[in-house]
Amino acid sequence: MARSYSVPNIPVNFADDEDLKEYLAGPESVSSFQRPEIVVPSEGGxxxxxxxxxxxxxxxxxxxxxxxxxxxxxxCVIGTIVHELDSGERVTLKAGDHIVQRGTNHRWINASKTEPARFVAVTIPSLPLEIGGKVLEEVHIPDQSGYQPKL
Structure with a gap:
């Protein structure tokens, strides 16, 4: 995963290249393949x-x-990608297809055993949301079960 670009505020401030200065001051460059720093809302959103x-x-x-x-x-820009929800529901995306993800628990799967796949995502933080008495938060669940997707 590479963070191609990010801006800390919408609307974007182009004056005096403020957007570029903030991006270049970040911890990762455009070629970084580490977990990207995602811009999140401040207190009060x-x-x-x-x-x-x-x-x-x-x-x-x-x-x-x-x-x-x-x-x-x-x-999806290259290949075939499956978007899978924690409920088991799946949507298959081919090059040119898109999906809107709204804070649900999901994973991405390359549906091919032989060809690479790529998607481009634009993410915009949401305001805090309470569901069933719990505030929505970012979660990454390491798979301990030996999960293997059905391709």
């Missing part, structure tokens, strides 16, 4: 930004089940 992420999945690869506190616009 007054400071929110957007992130553009490029995610490559090797043949047969899959992400951990995870939930983010954001709305994500994801577009």
């Amino acid at each position: 007054n400071n929110s930004g957007a992130n553009c992420l490029v995610v490559d999945l090797q043949p047969g690869a899959f992400s951990v089940m995870h939930q983010t506190v954001s709305i994500d616009f994801s577009i």
